[in-house]
Amino acid sequence: MATIRDVAREAGVSIATVSRVFNQTALVTDATAQHVRTVASRLDYWPNSAARSLITHRTHAIGVLLPDLYGEFFSEVIRGIDMAARREKYQVLVSSSRANAETIVAAVRALRGRIDGLIVMAPDADATAAIGDFAARFPVLLLNPGATAIEVGALSIANHEGAYAAVRHLIDLGHRRIAMVMGPSGNLDAGERNAGYRQARADAGIAHLPELELAGDFSESSGFQAAEALMRIRPRPTAVFAANDYMAIGLISALRDADVRVPQDLALVGFDDIAIAQYLSPMLTTVRVDACELGERAMQRLLPFARTRRPAEPHRETLPTTLIVRHSCGAQTPANGATVGSRHRPRGTRHLDDRTSAVRDGGAPGEV
Amino acid sequence: MATIRDVAREAGVSIATVSRVFNQTALVTDATAQHVRTVASRLDYWPNSAARSLITHRTHAIGVLLPDLYGEFFSEVIRGIDMAARREKYQVLVSSSRANAETIVAAVRALRGRIDGLIVMAPDADATAAIGDFAARFPVLLLNPGATAIEVGALSIANHEGAYAAVRHLIDLGHRRIAMVMGPSGNLDAGERNAGYRQARADAGIAHLPELELAGDFSESSGFQAAEALMRIRPRPTAVFAANDYMAIGLISALRDADVRVPQDLALVGFDDIAIAQYLSPMLTTVRVDACELGERAMQRLLPFARTRRPAEPHRETLPTTLIVRHSCGAQTPANGATVGSRHRPRGTRHLDDRTSAVRDGGAPGEV
């Protein structure tokens, strides 16, 4: 592998000049620059990034710490991160870890020195706490941290507002006995969605009923199992809000097996709007979260701090969600089969933009 | 940030000793080692990986080059890679690129010097070719490269055998007019699946009919659109093999809209066995590919070469696939609702193991 010295010798210049050519730093004569470039490409020279980052204290890499969960949501977030990274010429170092504080600290330690900034998806409260002191002296951005006391740059989605809108929609359709399939306990997104569910009930004057909150863990199979518990409840709920789409899929499957019709016998709303939501039968009404944008935005927020290696300022931002009305909720759809959803801005937090997007859906999926 | 010098000074030893303590290389007195460790942790010292890799020529990182496609398959592969990496204390640098040769070369160049080895998911033939000369002097492992002339370490899945089994299964059920929804043109996996489809037809003495091969690109919407084309074919096919599950989902959705019953009016088999396949209605008969294992195995294969930084030996290995019989193919299922699939070993290539796994499915998804 050719080094900067080889290029310098071959081109008859000093290594400083070669370095300048590659960094476009000080002004070098066009002729020399061109010559150096020619020689460099002939020798197939490329700057050694270890040597470079040793002296510059920059790695041009961002770490992404994921929870152990996987699925479409995460892969979309990574995709967004990757898109932004590529645009900004940064590398992405991914690393997953069990959610517990100990392994998170270990993972962060292993990443240390290899990255200029860190994006942490820490869906659990203790995970968030574990990152706290590190974030005070390193550029860290938390994804979906929920409400926490620690001061840290964070980006979350409007879980509460989205869930509220979903449940409110069911209430507006006349439902009163509305169950919810919860997410994993300790998961902050799940917690906020539950809070939104409760708030919507309370605001409509519907009493809180603990037995309507069914256990779940975001997996299809937990949704499947929740359906069985659901059907044992008397009087039977007429609607159910699933904390994510995967569980909604499990629900649909179990309900079909039990000959419970969706939405006639039981209305259903999910959360996330994963790609296949519109291809399910019935087409799933759900709360759209733009996971890809979340990742992209996280990178955008983090990069300025990563470049200067200063801790990110403790500013929280919340991405809006959109209720996508399809068929599983049983809403009457307009003649063309399309309904309108509105964008939910988080209360009391800054939001990304002001527009309220109108969402038409319910037509042929292929057209969307 | 404390350096090795700070620790050495503080502990009253030389930097060489500190280095030895952290690398467990030469024997150091237990007392000194313990003392150094104490001081190091007090100063919150951690070896600078740039400096370390500058002199050792090792980065302890593996690059993963992905195509632009996303979805469950890729996220599962990454998950497998990540699992193996964590076990072996390697970092994972992901980078996606358009499939064309030019951007792949650019991506490889950007990764150069930061990684000890590279896993490339190159579903296209030209992408594979682009990597060729690089692989001759660097540890590279190709995923899903299909049959290519270049000598390179590779890992693929038994596309041909899986597709053959799927179509053969449909033939055994009495179907003769069997269509196929193709994958993206140029995609090698898709090509092999198509070859398996044709082979199964040929072996059963069914003539090749080009009009039964419908365009698709692995997306749900392309499956949806293919269904429309499918229904215009006269005489109408009685079965269809989709080159992946996402397209099968699009097909199911479109067929339902058109009141075509699956499997009664049209039998359907997919490919990949994504998580939700068993929750679809009807439950999808498909060819299982263990994407996670693929990633894990890739890492296993690559690491020995990455450690020594020697080009991987040009050896190809193929992971078996399994036909999972559920309801969408219309097969009669045993009394307990379960059917048996068998594992397909690639012909003429080495396979991972000899077992022929029996797969029972068709029961309640929650129980699987």
Next chain:
DNA sequence: AATGTAGATGTAATCGTTTTCATCGTTCGT
């Protein structure tokens, strides 16, 4: 007691860059 040996530790070179500062022509204002 002299010598050999082995284990523990230190010294210093090295990895491949970036960057400060010095140097050396040019050109320009007067």
Next chain:
DNA sequence: ACGAACGATGAAAACGATTACATCTACATT
């Protein structure tokens, strides 16, 4: 025509580790 200013380039000192080699000590061997 002369010094100033400036633009292009080079020399050399970091950056923070690893490691070959040297050194030193303690102890066994003769």
